[in-house]
Amino acid sequence: MNRRDLLRASAAAGAAAALPRASFAQPAQNRVLKMVPQANLTSLDPVWTTANITRNHGHMIYDSLYGMDAQFRPQPQMAEGHVVEDDGKSVTITLRQGLKFHDGEPVRAQDAVPSVTRWMKRNPFGQKLDTVVDAIEVVDDRRLRFRLKRPFPLLFKALAQVSNSPAFVMPERLAKTDPFQQVREAIGSGPFKFKADEFNSGSRVVYERFADYVPLPSGTPSLTAGPKVAHFDRVEWHIIVDAATAAAALQTGEIDWYEQPPPEIQELLRRNRGISIEAIDPLPLTGILRFNHLHAPFNDKKMRQAILPAISQEDFMQAIVGTDPATYFTNVGLFTPGTPLANDAGMGPLTGPRSIDRAKAMMREAGYTNQPMRLIGPTDILAPSALTQVAADLVRRLGFNADIVLTDWGTVVQRRTSREPVERGGWSMLLTAFSSFDFADPAAHFPMRGNGAQAWPGWPTVPRLEELRDAWFDAPDLATEQRLAREMQTVAMDELPYVPCGSYLSLTAIKRNLTGRVPGLALFWNMRRT
Numbered sequence: 001m002n003r004r005d006l007l008r009a010s011a012a013a014g015a016a017a018a019l020p021r022a023s024f025a026q027p028a029q030n031r032v033l034k035m036v037p038q039a040n041l042t043s044l045d046p047v048w049t050t051a052n053i054t055r056n057h058g059h060m061i062y063d064s065l066y067g068m069d070a071q072f073r074p075q076p077q078m079a080e081g082h083v084v085e086d087d088g089k090s091v092t093i094t095l096r097q098g099l100k101f102h103d104g105e106p107v108r109a110q111d112a113v114p115s116v117t118r119w120m121k122r123n124p125f126g127q128k129l130d131t132v133v134d135a136i137e138v139v140d141d142r143r144l145r146f147r148l149k150r151p152f153p154l155l156f157k158a159l160a161q162v163s164n165s166p167a168f169v170m171p172e173r174l175a176k177t178d179p180f181q182q183v184r185e186a187i188g189s190g191p192f193k194f195k196a197d198e199f200n201s202g203s204r205v206v207y208e209r210f211a212d213y214v215p216l217p218s219g220t221p222s223l224t225a226g227p228k229v230a231h232f233d234r235v236e237w238h239i240i241v242d243a244a245t246a247a248a249a250l251q252t253g254e255i256d257w258y259e260q261p262p263p264e265i266q267e268l269l270r271r272n273r274g275i276s277i278e279a280i281d282p283l284p285l286t287g288i289l290r291f292n293h294l295h296a297p298f299n300d301k302k303m304r305q306a307i308l309p310a311i312s313q314e315d316f317m318q319a320i321v322g323t324d325p326a327t328y329f330t331n332v333g334l335f336t337p338g339t340p341l342a343n344d345a346g347m348g349p350l351t352g353p354r355s356i357d358r359a360k361a362m363m364r365e366a367g368y369t370n371q372p373m374r375l376i377g378p379t380d381i382l383a384p385s386a387l388t389q390v391a392a393d394l395v396r397r398l399g400f401n402a403d404i405v406l407t408d409w410g411t412v413v414q415r416r417t418s419r420e421p422v423e424r425g426g427w428s429m430l431l432t433a434f435s436s437f438d439f440a441d442p443a444a445h446f447p448m449r450g451n452g453a454q455a456w457p458g459w460p461t462v463p464r465l466e467e468l469r470d471a472w473f474d475a476p477d478l479a480t481e482q483r484l485a486r487e488m489q490t491v492a493m494d495e496l497p498y499v500p501c502g503s504y505l506s507l508t509a510i511k512r513n514l515t516g517r518v519p520g521l522a523l524f525w526n527m528r529r530t
Contacts, residue, residue: 034235035238038382044185061102061192062190066160067223069223089147100213102188113137123165123444126165205236207236209233228526256511284328286332289311289387289429291497311501328503374402380409384433
């Protein structure tokens, strides 16, 4: 029985059997919002990991100096405003009055400076900003100043990053944590506060409305910009791995929102008039196959290139969203389809005829002689799990001496940071997906980086990619940006820091009586029950 048959069977059984099992207390129903998130929350630190679930957790409890609207324009958020002086080399940001952390302490520039400094060490956009910063200074409790080596017009866009590892502001004592070590507390100044006493990883995550949060007094909610008004006193994330159980709970009103149902479950839920199936983000997410560049077999470029004739983006995408062509995109390169930098440069190896035999021949030419490799992946999160299943079948058909290790997503997130070889517990290949805004341009594009030891897990060293990326930051116009994007894609499709596996619309299932959802990701402010 294949995966789809299993899911159909479990959906049918779950509709009948899950109701008595999935029992959630319903105190003050109209003031509590309950969701089944895309994955279990295992890390609380959105700087340490790029996992989407931790990013979503971060947007619940933290705030940033600037927010990003749906047109990817930075807008003041914690900032009241800024002053640019010294021909653009001095930028002073003033915090809004009345900002408080969840522990009651006021938010000060003394908190913002180490928060931004720590973020700059890990985020790709922040790393670029770090190269042009002479110093970030505390002027007084409400003002911080960037002293720049040269003008950096993208400063506010950097501080407004929505992508994984945003520039969230933490209390000074937490922000001074080594950026390569995890922060173990979750104290922010955002519209919701984390209930550490009710946190049970693998079961439940709870947030409460922060009564002292001060939203922006005006503006329109748009992505992470504008007023963030919490209408629910309490938000609960219930970790339900079984899709049928989650679907049954949504149908009976025991939960309000199922963030990432598989396609077979979507078909079931569409029959319920009280449930809306809609794109969580108007733009598509992109799946990737990531190599470990540090160790054999994929430290050899020829071995990375050898699998390209066997890659079918359609196979990978249909495993996530099903066969409806309106829900996925193929011939996808480095950049999000539908954005200005998306292009077809260097895509020949992925768009020509598909051939397992040709891939096997290229593997032999590259010198593959049954060296072990390890594919790691999750079983409990839709897109990475589906991508991994396709890849597992692929490496077997290609004849790799493959160890397939499937665990929960939290373990994958931890394990992928290992730089050890396979014989000492390391990994060779993994698959995951990134949000539309992560791949819209080179600024925050984690997997495109070629900066070696400082790169995202996989650690490719591709100096030419770094040179082109640096040039993109200085591009005077869109035409130059697009030319550089084509060059970057050409280099990337030759060096293969990763293989793009296609893009898809991530569909979410939510009760129709919930209104005000801000599109883009799982955001909870401004949502209310009618």
